[in-house]
Amino acid sequence: MDALVRTSGLRGYPALMRAMGCDPAPLLRRYHVDEGALDSDDAMISLRAVVHLLEASAEQTRTGDFGLRLSNHQSIDVLGPLSIALQNATTIRAGMDFAAHHMFVHSPGLVYTVHEHSEIAKDAAEVSIEIRLSRQPAQRQAIDLCLADMHNFTRLLAGDRYALRAVSIPHTPIASLSTYERFFGARVLVEQPRASLHLSRSTLAADLLGVDATLRRIAEDYIFRNFRSEHGSVSDRVRQVLRDTLGTSSHSKASVADLLAMHPRTMQRRLTAEATSFEAIRNDVRKELAMRYLSETNLPLGQITLLLGLPAQSALSRACRQWYGAAPSALRKHKRTPD
Structure with missing residues (x-):
C-alpha cells in the first residue's frame, strides 16, 4: 500500500491555481483528491496522488x-x-x-x-x-x-x-x-x-x-x-541502501548485507520470507532510477549507466528495452506525463 500524507501538505493549492487562472477542481478529481478534505489538516490522502497532482498542475499552468x-x-x-x-x-x-x-x-x-x-x-x-x-x-x-x-x-x-x-x-x-x-x-x-x-x-x-x-x-x-514509527521491512531497507549505493562499488549482495549488519544468507532468507530477492529488488531499483534519470535529468547515457551500476551502455539499452520496450534515447524523447 502506498504511503499517505497529511492534507495540510497541499495547503494553498486551490488558491494558487485560481490565482494563475486555472480551476483546481478537474485535476483534484483526476487524482481523487477531495477539495473539501484540504480544509482538514488531519485528513490523509495518497502521497502518490499528491506527487502526480503537482506535476500535472505545473504542466497545466506552464509553471x-x-x-x-x-x-x-x-x-x-x-x-x-x-x-x-x-x-x-x-x-x-x-x-x-x-x-x-x-x-x-x-x-x-x-x-x-x-x-x-x-x-x-x-x-x-x-x-x-x-x-x-x-x-x-x-x-x-x-x-x-x-x-x-x-x-x-x-x-x-x-x-x-x-x-x-x-x-x-x-x-x-x-x-x-x-x-x-x-x-x-x-x-x-x-x-x-x-x-x-x-x-x-x-x-x-x-x-x-x-x-x-x-x-x-x-x-x-x-x-x-x-503515532507509531514504521521501521520498514527488510526489502524496504535493502531497496533504500541500493538507491544510495548503486553508483558505487558497494551495491553487491555482500556489501548491502554488511551495511545492514546482516549475514548475506540471513538477508536472503528474510527477503525470501517477504516473497522477493536481492536480485529482484536491485532490478526494480534500477528500473525506477533509470526512468527518473531519463525523464527528469539531462545526464548523458554513459553517466546514467554508471549511476545504475551497469557494466556498459549496451547493458542500459538492453535493460530499458526489457523494462519499457524502448531504447533509452526514445524514452528520453517521450518524457512521461502523470498517470
Missing part, C-alpha cells in the same frame, strides 16, 4: 517552479503536532533530529535526514529530503515543494543565524536555474544524488529563542502516544 510557488502559501504549521515540537526545540539541530525520527507523523513516505558533512559546501552539514514510493513517479514539483518548505521553516526558526551555503536537487529543473537561486538566495546544483539544503554548522548549533519547554513536552507526548 516550471510550481512547487516553489506553492511553498509561499504554506507555513510551518502544515506539519501539525511536529511543528509545535520543532518551534520549541532547544536548538536547530535538536529540532532537526526530532523531525528526522518523526517525519512519519506527516507522511511515512517522506524521509528527512541530517548528514554530518556536506560534500559541496565547506564547514556545513547536509539536510536531505526523499520521497519514498515504489515505481517512483516524476516528482520534480513535490521535491521542490519539500525543499522550499524546509528552507522557509528553518529560516523561520533560525532567524538571522540562518546561513544556507548551497542547495542540491536531483533533477534538471524546468524553470531557469536563476529562478531557483533567487528563491533560495544560494548556489543551486542540479542532477545531484540527493535533494538537500547545505547549512552552516553555526545554523545547526543556534539556540531557538522564546521556546516553551512545556509546550514541547506536550507535543512530544502527543506524538509518542498517538
Whole structure:
C-alpha cells in the first residue's frame, strides 16, 4: 500500500491555481483528491496522488517552479503536532533530529535526514529530503515543494543565524536555474544524488529563542502516544541502501548485507520470507532510477549507466528495452506525463 500524507501538505493549492487562472477542481478529481478534505489538516490522502497532482498542475499552468510557488502559501504549521515540537526545540539541530525520527507523523513516505558533512559546501552539514514510493513517479514539483518548505521553516526558526551555503536537487529543473537561486538566495546544483539544503554548522548549533519547554513536552507526548514509527521491512531497507549505493562499488549482495549488519544468507532468507530477492529488488531499483534519470535529468547515457551500476551502455539499452520496450534515447524523447 502506498504511503499517505497529511492534507495540510497541499495547503494553498486551490488558491494558487485560481490565482494563475486555472480551476483546481478537474485535476483534484483526476487524482481523487477531495477539495473539501484540504480544509482538514488531519485528513490523509495518497502521497502518490499528491506527487502526480503537482506535476500535472505545473504542466497545466506552464509553471516550471510550481512547487516553489506553492511553498509561499504554506507555513510551518502544515506539519501539525511536529511543528509545535520543532518551534520549541532547544536548538536547530535538536529540532532537526526530532523531525528526522518523526517525519512519519506527516507522511511515512517522506524521509528527512541530517548528514554530518556536506560534500559541496565547506564547514556545513547536509539536510536531505526523499520521497519514498515504489515505481517512483516524476516528482520534480513535490521535491521542490519539500525543499522550499524546509528552507522557509528553518529560516523561520533560525532567524538571522540562518546561513544556507548551497542547495542540491536531483533533477534538471524546468524553470531557469536563476529562478531557483533567487528563491533560495544560494548556489543551486542540479542532477545531484540527493535533494538537500547545505547549512552552516553555526545554523545547526543556534539556540531557538522564546521556546516553551512545556509546550514541547506536550507535543512530544502527543506524538509518542498517538503515532507509531514504521521501521520498514527488510526489502524496504535493502531497496533504500541500493538507491544510495548503486553508483558505487558497494551495491553487491555482500556489501548491502554488511551495511545492514546482516549475514548475506540471513538477508536472503528474510527477503525470501517477504516473497522477493536481492536480485529482484536491485532490478526494480534500477528500473525506477533509470526512468527518473531519463525523464527528469539531462545526464548523458554513459553517466546514467554508471549511476545504475551497469557494466556498459549496451547493458542500459538492453535493460530499458526489457523494462519499457524502448531504447533509452526514445524514452528520453517521450518524457512521461502523470498517470
